[in-house]
Amino acid sequence: MASSPVISINHVSFKYEGQESYALSDVSISVAEGEWLAIVGHNGSGKSTLAKILNGLQFPESGSVLVDNKVLSIDTVWDIRKLVGMVFQSPDNQFVGATVQDDVAFGLENNGVPHEEMLIRVKQALEYVSMIDFLDQEPHHLSGGQKQRVAIAGVIALQPKVIILDEATSMLDPLGREEVIRTVRELKDEQGLTVISITHDLEEAAQADRIVVMNRGTVYSEGTPDEIFLLEEELIKLGLDIPFPIKMAKALREKGFEIPQNYLTDIELVNKLWTLHFSK
């Protein structure tokens, strides 16, 4: 993660019209190319405002946002939106085409991509999200997870550098959620896409390279998932949760089990207990 930041947010403050308190105050975050950054926080912590600032749906009152070394402003917003694609929360509110392929083509058409190339890009994008078999399906035949994967295809067809998932899994059932997270992981690993996922799902956040915890419009903490989940009680006080294996290890430790380290997956903790079992 030594590469230069693809996004840097410098001392950004913002408040909504008519509101007294700041939705964001003095927020600075940078995102490296190819990184998966999770931004977590309770409802109203400022994380969605941050997403809107990142692709120019709102502009900061003070501070600046740089995307690919360009300052985000009214003049650059259209160029920058080509670099930063966004997937929103509701699978139903962002489907614009009559079929899956029309939907993915929509953004390309708007951007004046020639027809020949459009066909190639639509196919490729749908292959990346494993939805190629659904080209002519209508949206109401798809599950929530499938719709969100089509939304992701619509974004990556535009070949952005960064994809922002704004609570993109929060309305899905557990299978749909897993499907979308797996897709994002593949895109990141295979295509080198930079991912910012805004979420309060801790399982999703645990997948990221780095986590930023937001609270009341400020950056409360940042670090790797291992580091962040060490905060345990603090996270719960902030209205968040901690992954199950950490809770389980804590309860066992209180009973006198020797588990010096935390694990982010069940299987690691199971193996640890298994070793304890053998070392007796």
Add this chain to the structure above:
Amino acid sequence: MDITLQQVEYKYQINTPFERLAIHDVNISIPHGTFVSLIGHTGSGKSTVLQHLNALLKPTKGQVHIGDRVINAGKKEKNLRPIRQKVGIVFQFPEHQLFDETVEKDICFGPMNFGVSEEEAKRRARELIGEVGLPEEVLQKSPFDLSGGQMRRVAIAGVLAMEPEVLVLDEPTAGLDPRGRIEIMEMFYRLHKQKGLSTILVTHSMEDAAKYADEIVIMHRGQVKKTADPRTIFSNPEELLELGLDVPDVVKFQYMLERRMNRKVGKTCLTIEELSNALTEMQERGESL
């Protein structure tokens, strides 16, 4: 008020080329005062069942008993209003249904529609706004100036204002943050106990089903696959996983651990505390762990 579904079938768009069988041969019994959780993956028929509970849908075969009313397939039913008042449904994302100028008017809309006086409706609104965890000042605000979580609470207050005897909850915590989820579920559970309601919870959260339900009904491909108390349901995790369903984290963990150690820990644990106690007991019995 007891609710019973007997041999219920429902076909969408019956007698058209688009006819689709959503549920069939469904038998569910919900004695008054019980907390039932309906689980099953998307498309299993949960939402179709739910809409039968207050006769929003009428069966294409079979019968639904709602208190002393019987909804029969093929018969026109008149005057369903009392049913709608007694069985309150909190739909998914209920905040999308808010519409009035103020929170107070929004909450009063339902009861006034059912003939409750304005004064009484306002009294209920004042009482309920506290019950759902919002300050009284909110009553005079526009619902659209509130946060998503607050809007959801207002919408729930609107359903409670009809003073239902049965509360049907369709994924009431979807999209909320972890704290909001716990607060809302604890609130429903408190109301369930205090007011002696029947509660039917449709959820993807196995944690909530395990924690609150007296009985769990598993729906699969339009049918009831199994009905039992949570411990019985989760004592066979493989069965659920095969149906593409989750189990509570703690159940999954116990299952993995037992497979790794190639022996049983004991009974199926539904909380972290139960499992850590069971493992401690094993250790104290001298069974190495």
